[in-house]
Amino acid sequence: MGNNKFIEEDFRGYKQSTLPKIDEVLARTDPKTACGEYLRRYWHPVALTSEVSEIPREIRILGEDLVIFKTSKGNIGLVHKACPHRRASMAYGKTEEEGIRCCYHGWLFSPNGEILETPGEDPESKQAKKLRETFKLGAYPVIEFNGLVFSYLGPMDKIPEFPHYDSFEIPGNTSSPYRIDYNCNWIQVLDAIMDPLHTSFLHGQSSGIQFSEGFAEVGEIEFYERGIQYLGCNTRRINDNVWVRVNELILPNFTQAGAAFAADGTKSKYFGRSSFTRWVVPIDDHHCVALAWANFGERGDPIEYDNQEGYERIEAGEISNRTKEEKQQSPGDAEAVEGMGSISSHKGEHLMPTDKGVMIYRRRTRKLIKDLEQGLEPPQPQKKKGEVVRTNGQDTVLKAPKRGNNDREYVKSICSSVMNMQFDLEEMPLKERDNSIIKNLQQMEARGNFD
Numbered sequence: 001m002g003n004n005k006f007i008e009e010d011f012r013g014y015k016q017s018t019l020p021k022i023d024e025v026l027a028r029t030d031p032k033t034a035c036g037e038y039l040r041r042y043w044h045p046v047a048l049t050s051e052v053s054e055i056p057r058e059i060r061i062l063g064e065d066l067v068i069f070k071t072s073k074g075n076i077g078l079v080h081k082a083c084p085h086r087r088a089s090m091a092y093g094k095t096e097e098e099g100i101r102c103c104y105h106g107w108l109f110s111p112n113g114e115i116l117e118t119p120g121e122d123p124e125s126k127q128a129k130k131l132r133e134t135f136k137l138g139a140y141p142v143i144e145f146n147g148l149v150f151s152y153l154g155p156m157d158k159i160p161e162f163p164h165y166d167s168f169e170i171p172g173n174t175s176s177p178y179r180i181d182y183n184c185n186w187i188q189v190l191d192a193i194m195d196p197l198h199t200s201f202l203h204g205q206s207s208g209i210q211f212s213e214g215f216a217e218v219g220e221i222e223f224y225e226r227g228i229q230y231l232g233c234n235t236r237r238i239n240d241n242v243w244v245r246v247n248e249l250i251l252p253n254f255t256q257a258g259a260a261f262a263a264d265g266t267k268s269k270y271f272g273r274s275s276f277t278r279w280v281v282p283i284d285d286h287h288c289v290a291l292a293w294a295n296f297g298e299r300g301d302p303i304e305y306d307n308q309e310g311y312e313r314i315e316a317g318e319i320s321n322r323t324k325e326e327k328q329q330s331p332g333d334a335e336a337v338e339g340m341g342s343i344s345s346h347k348g349e350h351l352m353p354t355d356k357g358v359m360i361y362r363r364r365t366r367k368l369i370k371d372l373e374q375g376l377e378p379p380q381p382q383k384k385k386g387e388v389v390r391t392n393g394q395d396t397v398l399k400a401p402k403r404g405n406n407d408r409e410y411v412k413s414i415c416s417s418v419m420n421m422q423f424d425l426e427e428m429p430l431k432e433r434d435n436s437i438i439k440n441l442q443q444m445e446a447r448g449n450f451d
């Protein structure tokens with residue numbers, strides 16, 4: 001048999017057999033890497049409150065091996081794992097009222113790393129006294145909030161205010177903390193939020209319906225870049241309704257979307273809020289964790305999903321603990337992003353117009369990393385001190401039957417009217433803003449005029 005057929009068909013396996021390079025700038029977050037420094041300018045959740053107890057727990061965040069514990073007085077400490085005496089692991093330490101005591105020679109450290117006791121040394125020892133006064137175990141400040149423990153791992157002279165988001169204060173909302181671990185680099189997990197198109201395929205057409213029927217529709221995709229807030233809208237025509245679904249990223253890693261189960265575009269909905277309020281935090285270059293609240297209530301998802309299975313479905317469209325066959329039949333976000341490998345070969349991507357959200361947020365992140373290398377501190381989510389950060393992740397479903405021949409343009413224009421109206425109300429006090437958005441949406445719908 002001749003080979004001409006194969007040559008003509010231009011098989012390219014050999015030509016493309018070397019793995020393209022990874023994006024070193026975005027993927028590396030260990031101490032002293034450029035992106036690692038950038039992320040060390042923000043508060044991040046590092047654990048669930050329920051994971052922290054008087055039994056020390058080893059965690060890794062941004063490539064650092066740490067130990068988190070609670071003293072018997074209830075203070076939380078987050079410290080370097082290695083004892084500064086002779087490097088024994090603090091994970092084997094014993095917690096007490098004042099701090100944690102190393103198992104090896106009994107040194108006692110407070111949650112802020114102060115060396116309180118060096119009991120094996122002569123009490124008169126000048127050397128031990130001097131060390132206690134001048135040296136500390138590496139430690140980080142923590143804030144425990146609503147079931148999540150946040151920490152700031154950056155330089156202390158740059159510590160920002162702990163940001164409050166409007167989604168912390170949605171009346172009638174029940175927020176339950178959860179964590180989902182991923183075996184891949186943080187950028188792969190973060191990308192999905194700025195990729196609203198994947199919901200139509202991964203969560204609709206490829207895997208069967210993971211959330212609701214309407215997800216399988218491919219909508220009109222639009223992106224907004226507003227300071228460090230990025231919004232990706234997927235606006236779908238569902239019979240006589242138009243469903244505006246908004247995914248949200250506030251740099252560096254805060255994410256929200258619309259509801260997971262309570263939105264399908266068939267019933268009117270006015271500024272429904274996100275099923276999750278979530279941060280994607282690097283553990284090391286090959287692992288990351290989504291630490292989040294799952295939100296339930298009238299404007300979020302039904303409370304019956306308030307359980308581990310519900311959190312997994314909200315987070316990834318599917319539950320985590322499945323056989324390979326089940327995962328192949330119905331892949332969720334974890335399969336999509338971990339399947340790329342523990343660090344994706346970014347330089348082998350072919351980004352398309354629908355990947356604009358991914359492109360613009362990555363580009364901006366690279367810029368902020370570079371700026372920081374040159375001494376310019378990255379912006380924080382709150383513009384003014386004490387400000388509650390306004391967010392836009394949502395579902396809005398409005399009755400808007402097809403009008404004229406160009407329905408795609410009409411659907412697009414509804415999305416931009418809804419978003420611009422919300423942006424115009426941004427400066428309003430929180431509660432007023434919420435109520436005004438809802439009222440305006442209802443009025444737009446009643447008028448049938450979305451200009």
Ligand code: FES
Pocket residue numbers: 083084085086087088102103104105106107
């Ligand atoms: S190694 Fe920790 S006290 Fe000696």
Ligand SMILES: [Fe+2]
Pocket residue numbers: 192198199202203316317333
């Ligand atoms: Fe997804």
